[in-house]
Amino acid sequence: xxxxxxxxxxxxxxxxxxxxxxxxxxxxxxxxxxxxxxxxxxxxxxxxxxxxxxxxxxxxxxxxxxxxxxxxxxxxxxxxxxxxxxxxxxxxxxxxxxxxxxxxxxxxxxxxxxxxxxxxxxxxxxxxxxxxxxxxxxxxxxxxxxxxxxxxxxxxxxxxxxxxxxxxxxxxxxxxxxxxxxxxxxxxxxxxxxxxxxxxxxxxxxxxxxxxxxxxxxxxxxxxxxxxxxxxxxxxxxxxxxxxxxxxxxxxxxxxxxxxxxxxxxxxxxxxxxxxxxxxxxxxxxxxxxxxxxxxxxxxxxxxxxxxxxxxxxxxxxxxxxxxxxxxxxxxxxxxxxxxxxxxxxxxxxxxxxxxxxxxxxxxxxxxxxxxxxxxxxxxxxxxxxxxxxxxxxxxxxxxxxxxxxxxxxxxxxxxxxxxxxxxxxxxxxxxxxxxxxxxxxxxxxxxxxxxxxxxxxxxxxxxxxxxxxx
Amino acid sequence: xxxxxxxxxxxxxxxxxxxxxxxxxxxxxxxxxxxxxxxxxxxxxxxxxxxxxxxxxxxxxxxxxxxxxxxxxxxxxxxxxxxxxxxxxxxxxxxxxxxxxxxxxxxxxxxxxxxxxxxxxxxxxxxxxxxxxxxxxxxxxxxxxxxxxxxxxxxxxxxxxxxxxxxxxxxxxxxxxxxxxxxxxxxxxxxxxxxxxxxxxxxxxxxxxxxxxxxxxxxxxxxxxxxxxxxxxxxxxxxxxxxxxxxxxxxxxxxxxxxxxxxxxxxxxxxxxxxxxxxxxxxxxxxxxxxxxxxxxxxxxxxxxxxxxxxxxxxxxxxxxxxxxxxxxxxxxxxxxxxxxxxxxxxxxxxxxxxxxxxxxxxxxxxxxxxxxxxxxxxxxxxxxxxxxxxxxxxxxxxxxxxxxxxxxxxxxxxxxxxxxxxxxxxxxxxxxxxxxxxxxxxxxxxxxxxxxxxxxxxxxxxxxxxxxxx
Numbered sequence: 001x002x003x004x005x006x007x008x009x010x011x012x013x014x015x016x017x018x019x020x021x022x023x024x025x026x027x028x029x030x031x032x033x034x035x036x037x038x039x040x041x042x043x044x045x046x047x048x049x050x051x052x053x054x055x056x057x058x059x060x061x062x063x064x065x066x067x068x069x070x071x072x073x074x075x076x077x078x079x080x081x082x083x084x085x086x087x088x089x090x091x092x093x094x095x096x097x098x099x100x101x102x103x104x105x106x107x108x109x110x111x112x113x114x115x116x117x118x119x120x121x122x123x124x125x126x127x128x129x130x131x132x133x134x135x136x137x138x139x140x141x142x143x144x145x146x147x148x149x150x151x152x153x154x155x156x157x158x159x160x161x162x163x164x165x166x167x168x169x170x171x172x173x174x175x176x177x178x179x180x181x182x183x184x185x186x187x188x189x190x191x192x193x194x195x196x197x198x199x200x201x202x203x204x205x206x207x208x209x210x211x212x213x214x215x216x217x218x219x220x221x222x223x224x225x226x227x228x229x230x231x232x233x234x235x236x237x238x239x240x241x242x243x244x245x246x247x248x249x250x251x252x253x254x255x256x257x258x259x260x261x262x263x264x265x266x267x268x269x270x271x272x273x274x275x276x277x278x279x280x281x282x283x284x285x286x287x288x289x290x291x292x293x294x295x296x297x298x299x300x301x302x303x304x305x306x307x308x309x310x311x312x313x314x315x316x317x318x319x320x321x322x323x324x325x326x327x328x329x330x331x332x333x334x335x336x337x338x339x340x341x342x343x344x345x346x347x348x349x350x351x352x353x354x355x356x357x358x359x360x361x362x363x364x365x366x367x368x369x370x371x372x373x374x375x376x377x378x379x380x381x382x383x384x385x386x387x388x389x390x391x392x393x394x395x396x397x398x399x400x401x402x403x404x405x406x407x408x409x410x411x412x413x414x415x416x417x418x419x420x421x422x423x424x425x426x427x428x429x430x431x432x433x434x435x436x437x438x439x440x441x442x443x444x445x446x447x448x449x450x451x452x453x454x455x456x457x458x459x460x461x462x463x464x465x466x467x468x469x470x471x
Numbered sequence: 472x473x474x475x476x477x478x479x480x481x482x483x484x485x486x487x488x489x490x491x492x493x494x495x496x497x498x499x500x501x502x503x504x505x506x507x508x509x510x511x512x513x514x515x516x517x518x519x520x521x522x523x524x525x526x527x528x529x530x531x532x533x534x535x536x537x538x539x540x541x542x543x544x545x546x547x548x549x550x551x552x553x554x555x556x557x558x559x560x561x562x563x564x565x566x567x568x569x570x571x572x573x574x575x576x577x578x579x580x581x582x583x584x585x586x587x588x589x590x591x592x593x594x595x596x597x598x599x600x601x602x603x604x605x606x607x608x609x610x611x612x613x614x615x616x617x618x619x620x621x622x623x624x625x626x627x628x629x630x631x632x633x634x635x636x637x638x639x640x641x642x643x644x645x646x647x648x649x650x651x652x653x654x655x656x657x658x659x660x661x662x663x664x665x666x667x668x669x670x671x672x673x674x675x676x677x678x679x680x681x682x683x684x685x686x687x688x689x690x691x692x693x694x695x696x697x698x699x700x701x702x703x704x705x706x707x708x709x710x711x712x713x714x715x716x717x718x719x720x721x722x723x724x725x726x727x728x729x730x731x732x733x734x735x736x737x738x739x740x741x742x743x744x745x746x747x748x749x750x751x752x753x754x755x756x757x758x759x760x761x762x763x764x765x766x767x768x769x770x771x772x773x774x775x776x777x778x779x780x781x782x783x784x785x786x787x788x789x790x791x792x793x794x795x796x797x798x799x800x801x802x803x804x805x806x807x808x809x810x811x812x813x814x815x816x817x818x819x820x821x822x823x824x825x826x827x828x829x830x831x832x833x834x835x836x837x838x839x840x841x842x843x844x845x846x847x848x849x850x851x852x853x854x855x856x857x858x859x860x861x862x863x864x865x866x867x868x869x870x871x872x873x874x875x876x877x878x879x880x881x882x883x884x885x886x887x888x889x890x891x892x893x894x895x896x897x898x899x900x901x902x903x904x905x906x907x908x909x910x911x912x913x914x915x916x917x918x919x920x921x922x923x924x925x926x927x928x929x930x931x932x933x934x935x936x937x938x939x940x941x942x
Contacts, residue, residue: 279750287827356758
């Protein structure tokens with residue numbers, strides 16, 4: 001990142017990061033404008049020289065920053081110099097838009113140079129007919145490779161694996177292995193491990209590259225390989241696979257079929273993406289949002305959010321019905337209507353806190369049978385103590401506001417009850433959902449706030465009605 | 472994972488994963504019980520043979536599953552065979568508990584064998600005095616290395632880097648480099664890249680190991696190194712550093728000081744952990760939870776959650792004051808008190824949906840000046856359309872429930888207004904917070920629900936009061 005390249009003009013062969021992004025990591029407006037101008041001028045030479053040398057992720061960011069027509073023009077102007085890997089870096093809607101705009105022959109040509117995992121990533125979103133048509137246009141071996149991955153269900157290790165890998169027999173020496181890698185042209189673009197297999201392709205072990213470089217030429221591979229390489233069954237869910245790679249700090253992981261035969265490899269960059277995706281999914285589900293993407297249009301967004309709001313309406317009506325039970329009480333003492341949202345809201349927030357911690361601990365497997373009892377106990381006491389603290393604050397507040405000491409005591413008691421309910425619902429509901437194999441993130445939030453609304457309104461209004469003898 | 476090892480007894484030298492974990496990835500109760508029995512029997516031999524050969528993450532999981540006294544006994548029984556790296560795999564509270572229980576000499580001995588990043592991870596949580604005492608007991612070079620990392624602020628690349636790395640001059644050949652790695656004993660435990668430096672340690676580039684293995688012995692390193700290795704300034708925030716590594720699919724990243732001198736390396740397993748941590752942080756902040764850990768006790772948990780609940784109390788009181796404005800209206804028509812939580816709750820949920828999407832898109836830098844206008848427009852229309860849809864549903868419901876068509880129209884109008892407010896608050900508030908460099912995840916949730924509560928109550932009760940001429 002030297003001074004010179006920061007100020008260099010577009011057209012320089014290797015663009016510097018600071019030329020493309022500002023200090024917040026956002027792509028620079030002047031940069032996008034210059035590329036936009038080059039597209040408008042149909043300046044193929046400048047585009048090929050400059051955009052052609054971008055990293056795939058930089059090209060992806062650039063594409064996302066352009067207008068729809070500019071994107072199509074850019075891909076067409078770049079022609080064979082367009083790096084199709086960049087399509088794995090953009091939103092699904094944009095990817096589909098670009099691919100749909102191109103003739104299938106062009107797409108097939110573009111995919112041919114890609115690692116199989118990237119090609120599959122692009123292919124899997126297309127409709128069946130386009131997918132088949134593009135596959136048919138690919139060379140035989142490439143087609144077989146991609147089909148094998150596509151045959152595995154979505155979100156499995158088999159679907160995400162790269163089918164290019166380096167494998168050697170155990171009796172080879174380090175020298176033979178190095179010579180093989182020097183001579184062989186048909187190796188993956190990059191790799192961090194080589195695998196050890198028997199003649200039937202059964203996985204025997206793995207060797208990190210630094211082990212090979214540190215061993216003398218005559219050492220046998222079987223002497224330096226580690227046998228516990230944690231092979232991943234191709235049918236395994238990608239979330240589980242990513243957790244294995246993360247747990248054992250693997251640089252890449254072997255993917256095996258039902259007969260323990262090596263069929264592919266999960267590379268660390270894919271694993272990093274999977275971890276991001278899974279954390280993302282939890283956040284989205286906790287927020288009551290489905291599989292939506294930023295590039296979705298209004299209709300798709302409404303469709304994705306409507307169901308969750310509908311569920312919430314059901315629970316809100318339930319809470320209203322509880323209030324309806326006490327309408328006579330409220331009519332006689334309107335202060336109850338003024339204060340009741342405080343009890344419900346505090347419970348809802350306390351419940352969400354416990355819920356958030358529980359859902360994450362379940363996802364990362366930090367919460368299990370060994371500490372569940374302790375955590376349940378802890379949440380009970382946390383709810384109780386926070387309940388008492390806020391009972392005091394809210395009780396005083398109600399007294400000061402309405403000059404009614406009895407009302408203060410009643411809201412204080414309701415607060416303690418609801419905070420306890422919040423803590424228990426926040427931990428027990430997700431544990432229960434997890435037990436019956438429902439993702440706790442997806443349904444817990446609405447259940448927990450239903451509990452805290454219902455308990456909060458019932459405790460406050462019920463106690464008030466009973467105490468003031470108004471029922 | 473063969474049949475034999477699954478059924479092998481504890482005491483086997485290399486325990487199989489299926490012996491330790493069940494199919495859900497949770498540590499097996501019978502396994503913990505057997506280790507517990509061995510600890511009770513003070514069976515040092517069995518423990519050393521079995522537990523001594525566990526992967527650090529397995530040992531960490533085991534420690535978390537044991538009772539507090541068992542943990543201390545296990546560490547003492549294992550003695551020099553205890554792998555201190557396992558301490559990086561357990562919760563902070565457990566780590567401190569174990570380290571505090573050990574004499575500082577023992578800790579110093581244990582840390583000596585660790586990679587510097589792991590040693591720093593353990594040291595940084597200790598109180599200053601213990602930290603200094605342990606550092607003083609370490610050999611000079613080791614002490615200097617760790618001090619250098621500890622001098623960088625928490626959550627920076629410098630604090631997280633490993634100070635052991637392999638660096639060679641650009642004029643070396645591949646053959647010389649391989650010979651050096653074969654002869655040199657003092658290399659990091661594992662590495663995925665080697666770095667190229669000039670005599671003053673200035674970073675010139677990096678070479679992935681597979682490049683070296685594929686090149687002939689006589690090829691010069693400078694011919695195969697890539698210059699754009701995206702060096703990371705040691706002061707850079709770890710979140711930003713992790714995003715760089717992720718963006719460019721690096722296997723490890725060079726960390727440089729202010730003079731561009733190579734001072735350390737971020738390894739991919741650390742980067743994976745950072746990505747997890749950062750996603751975790753967003754989830755926790757959105758859920759209104761601070762830096763708490765699962766192992767925290769009741770007091771620590773109450774302390775961590777209280778402030779957020781206090782803020783929520785403030786906003787709940789604000790909403791109550793809005794209701795208080797209309798107490799006369801409510802007294803005359805108690806149905807308003809029954810229905811008003813529906814309007815507020817629907818707005819709160821719709822706001823949270825928009826907020827969740829916005830916060831994540833800001834964190835992953837998918838939302839920027841290029842699409843902000845489009846997304847704001849989209850959220851406006853999504854709020855409007857969902858508002859109309861739910862206005863219809865809720866209007867009919869209110870009519871059916873209270874037999875009052877006018878009330879149905881009023882709640883329908885309030886619903887549209889609040890859903891619009893929810894959509895706009897959900898996107899504009901986090902954008903605003905991001906603009907003034909406040910993490911949008913930390914404060915948005917409470918602001919957004921304040922807006923939807925206040926607008927919801929005000930719109931519904933205000934419209935009703937005006938329409939029925941009751942104010």
